[in-house]
Amino acid sequence: MKNDFDVFDPIPDVDLPSFLIEKEDRTFDPMPRRRFLKMAGVAGGGLALAFAFGNGERPEPLAVSDGSGGFSPNAYIKIGNDGNVTIAAKNPEVGQGVKTFLPMIVAEELDVAWGSVTVEQSEIDGDRFGRQSAGGSQSTPRNWDPLRMAGATARAMLVAIAAKQWGVSKKQCNTSEGFVINSQDGSRLSYGELADAAAKLPLPDEKSIQLKERSEYKILGKWIPGVDNHAIVTGQPLFGYDQVLPGMVYAVYVKCPIFGAKVKSANLEKVKALPGVIDAFSLEGDGSAESLMPGVAILAESTYEAFQAEKQLVVEWGSSEFDQESWGGFSTEAAKLAKEPAAQSDEKGDFSGAQESASKTIEAFYTYPFLSHANMEPQNCTAWFKEGKMEVWAPTQNPQRIAALLSGLLKIEESSVVVNQLRIGGGFGRRLMNDFAAEACAIAHRIDKPVKLVWTREADMAHDLYRVGGFHQMTGTLDDSGKWTGLKDHFITFSQKDQRPAKPVKGGNASGASMQLPAIPNVSFGKTFLPLNTPTGWWRAPGSCSLAWVFQSFVHEMAVAAGRDHFDFLLEQLGEPRWLEEGNRRSLNTARAIDVIKLAAEKSDWSKPIPEGRGRGLSFYFSHLGYFAEVAELTVSETNHVTIDRVVVVGDVGMLLNKSGGENQVEGSVVDAISTLAGQEITVENGAVQQSNFHDYPLLRMASQPPIEIHWIETDNSPTGLGEPAFPPLTAAVTNAIFDATGKRIRTMPISKEGFTI
Amino acid sequence: MTRLSLQVNGENRFVENIDPSTPLLWVLRDHLGLVGTKYGCGKGLCGSCTVHVGGKAMRSCSLPVSSAADQEITTIEGLAKSNEELHPLQDAWIEQDVPQCGYCQAGQLMSAAALLKEKPKPNNTDIDAAMSGNICRCGTYQRIRKAIHSVAEKGGVA
Numbered sequence: 001m002k003n004d005f006d007v008f009d010p011i012p013d014v015d016l017p018s019f020l021i022e023k024e025d026r027t028f029d030p031m032p033r034r035r036f037l038k039m040a041g042v043a044g045g046g047l048a049l050a051f052a053f054g055n056g057e058r059p060e061p062l063a064v065s066d067g068s069g070g071f072s073p074n075a076y077i078k079i080g081n082d083g084n085v086t087i088a089a090k091n092p093e094v095g096q097g098v099k100t101f102l103p104m105i106v107a108e109e110l111d112v113a114w115g116s117v118t119v120e121q122s123e124i125d126g127d128r129f130g131r132q133s134a135g136g137s138q139s140t141p142r143n144w145d146p147l148r149m150a151g152a153t154a155r156a157m158l159v160a161i162a163a164k165q166w167g168v169s170k171k172q173c174n175t176s177e178g179f180v181i182n183s184q185d186g187s188r189l190s191y192g193e194l195a196d197a198a199a200k201l202p203l204p205d206e207k208s209i210q211l212k213e214r215s216e217y218k219i220l221g222k223w224i225p226g227v228d229n230h231a232i233v234t235g236q237p238l239f240g241y242d243q244v245l246p247g248m249v250y251a252v253y254v255k256c257p258i259f260g261a262k263v264k265s266a267n268l269e270k271v272k273a274l275p276g277v278i279d280a281f282s283l284e285g286d287g288s289a290e291s292l293m294p295g296v297a298i299l300a301e302s303t304y305e306a307f308q309a310e311k312q313l314v315v316e317w318g319s320s321e322f323d324q325e326s327w328g329g330f331s332t333e334a335a336k337l338a339k340e341p342a343a344q345s346d347e348k349g350d351f352s353g354a355q356e357s358a359s360k361t362i363e364a365f366y367t368y369p370f371l372s373h374a375n376m377e378p379q380n381c382t383a384w385f386k387e388g389k390m391e392v393w394a395p396t397q398n399p400q401r402i403a404a405l406l407s408g409l410l411k412i413e414e415s416s417v418v419v420n421q422l423r424i425g426g427g428f429g430r431r432l433m434n435d436f437a438a439e440a441c442a443i444a445h446r447i448d449k450p451v452k453l454v455w456t457r458e459a460d461m462a463h464d465l466y467r468v469g470g471f472h473q474m475t476g477t478l479d480d481s482g483k484w485t486g487l488k489d490h491f492i493t494f495s496q497k498d499q500r501p502a503k504p505v506k507g508g509n510a511s512g513a514s515m516q517l518p519a520i521p522n523v524s525f526g527k528t529f530l531p532l533n534t535p536t537g538w539w540r541a542p543g544s545c546s547l548a549w550v551f552q553s554f555v556h557e558m559a560v561a562a563g564r565d566h567f568d569f570l571l572e573q574l575g576e577p578r579w580l581e582e583g584n585r586r587s588l589n590t591a592r593a594i595d596v597i598k599l600a601a602e603k604s605d606w607s608k609p610i611p612e613g614r615g616r617g618l619s620f621y622f623s624h625l626g627y628f629a630e631v632a633e634l635t636v637s638e639t640n641h642v643t644i645d646r647v648v649v650v651g652d653v654g655m656l657l658n659k660s661g662g663e664n665q666v667e668g669s670v671v672d673a674i675s676t677l678a679g680q681e682i683t684v685e686n687g688a689v690q691q692s693n694f695h696d697y698p699l700l701r702m703a704s705q706p707p708i709e710i711h712w713i714e715t716d717n718s719p720t721g722l723g724e725p726a727f728p729p730l731t732a733a734v735t736n737a738i739f740d741a742t743g744k745r746i747r748t749m750p751i752s753k754e755g756f757t758i
Numbered sequence: 759m760t761r762l763s764l765q766v767n768g769e770n771r772f773v774e775n776i777d778p779s780t781p782l783l784w785v786l787r788d789h790l791g792l793v794g795t796k797y798g799c800g801k802g803l804c805g806s807c808t809v810h811v812g813g814k815a816m817r818s819c820s821l822p823v824s825s826a827a828d829q830e831i832t833t834i835e836g837l838a839k840s841n842e843e844l845h846p847l848q849d850a851w852i853e854q855d856v857p858q859c860g861y862c863q864a865g866q867l868m869s870a871a872a873l874l875k876e877k878p879k880p881n882n883t884d885i886d887a888a889m890s891g892n893i894c895r896c897g898t899y900q901r902i903r904k905a906i907h908s909v910a911e912k913g914g915v916a
Binding site: 093094095096097223224225226228229230232233234235236237238239241242244250275302303304307374375376377378423424425426427428456457660661664665667668669670671672675693694695699700701702703705707708 | 777780781784787788789791792793794795796797798799800801803804806833834835837838844848851852853855856857858859860861862863864867885886887889890892893894895896897898899900901902903
């Protein structure tokens, strides 16, 4: 028996890129260990604080000052002596609200009115901002402490200078909405009036910095609309696809539908003669789906001319040993392998013994497909290679990886790469991989003009890095009393074709802990790998979104087999309220799990009978440090059309930083999960993806949107992210409800394969 | 190749050397610099490219520019009366904090504006019908619905 069977092991992980795991956040640490501040007067006067954070957001020393007393554009906080407050937003905004809620943390501790703050997207600079990425729901947990300290330190300095001017003790000074207030006589000094003098103060002792109590918050926890809303609703150029540079040309890059096949020949001369076409050439690339695959670049004077020219391009592709790869082939192979012993296996207790003494054994085979990201903004990137320097405008979730990528691919010094952050038309993990940036830069490297690489929707769907599919052969045993005694999963997953030894692809990993059923005494968790050529990548909770569906469906199957109420049965499998590994936030805390499940049952009227023809389904999952229990209530028509009447979500992420943004993430996760289960699948035939646009890869539309009710359990735990954790439980809540309504158990995704529509 | 005269957001605009079959979307974006109208699918499936042509919501990705030449075209950049006075739906979008990534919202707003012009007090079925051509990958439908109702309740788009 392995001691850590039920505890999440950070490496390998199911949901996160390793670069986000390396510097795993510690348990709550209100005071970062080392902190250095440097100050410089803002140009024209004022106070600027530059906080330098190295890897893991621990502050590092920083030399700020341009000699003129200087304005520092990398500072988190800038207070002009005119009273203007500017706060830097450090991370890529993909719709998760990070451009609003991270600056809210700074503003809260600085104690300024939110309405007085100007938020500026920061540049990419790891020396000063630490990790700048959007992935793994990590922005909240990684930045909570350092950003609070950034705000609180500035506030302490403003208080200190005010106290000095008044000749009173600092304790007699309060702050409110950009003013320091003398509590003795009520006199006030604005931060703007104090800025010039505060810039000359020595650094405060870090131990003297007081962070606010939650009860004192005026910004955090409130309903705050996104800072870019006005620009969005008036159609301002915010996105990568909107970039325009002087003399810019437009490019498409055409790759073989069979992933990785090389260009043998192409009708380049004919393409070059087409209207608006400037040039066409092939690139060999480095063969990596996360960098540059072989292909043909077409440069044109407009997007449309580039798209039209692509239609006239004829390429003879080289042969590929993967031209027989198919989803059907994988399914057949997986069904066969599922009956055989797993290649790798972890055991807890004695599953064989449980099976021998079982009064009932349940077996079930679960299948889920590959999925595309289908970002509304297709992949694109603008690049300009000028005087040995590559400047990139990239809608990327992972901007700090581009320099190293280009250094390997194009032999450009990392220091010669400048990446500009843009608002991003949907991330969902797709843009943690920078293949589009590699393509744009490889093309820009060849010409002396700025290039905007534009992907068509069809290219976006055929050359994604997909969420991996998978297969689970589940076996569960019950004893005479209906107690769940044994659980076995043989997980058939994928390893990239050239990986030796086999290693799970991104999102294709799992462990015994992923089942989150710690009270079951005898468990066997096995894995077997199928080799894969189709590229895979991160997605929204890429591992948890499918694992939760399998495990939480199987809990319901077992409850039904045991003749037990699902709610009671699920709680029983969690056991006593306890933290499986005290102090490790990545480890399941069954107390928090039980609390959200109980509240979900209460809010969804679980114990009340449901009208005839309706079904109700429950599910729970813990991922990305957040606890979510969800109940779906639905009606199934005679033609198997599912109407979701109600979704109840209960979450515990410590505290909600932005009520609006946080609930937006939950609403979005619910819609995304319904969209996914309704009809989405990417199928590979003869080595190529068959889907091409929204007609064969449907997204949920307005009419199918169910009413969503969100309830929060606010706990003393440090706040954690919301981009992902509300998604995983939803799928099983819906399929369990379909079973409740119809008696039909769905074990293959999407539900359209079982004849249901939404 | 032709020279076309277009009426966009109340202004006369000219486009030189244009293939008349070019979709209106690309003329707006690449020739006229109006990039608020978005490309999403190129096939009229997602609604990101929705603009008003002759007062009706149209998918500009599938509409040849020549067929819009004689009609009044309104894009997201021209939806507000002025910088100071937004369209009531734009105000409602900000108030309800509708956008997540924001990419589809120009198209959503243009569809919603056309709906309210035709039906000042739409019910949910009307909203579903008018908005069903607009996909939001982030899942903002619940708030879009609420924002449309809130404008209708406050007296519509007058």
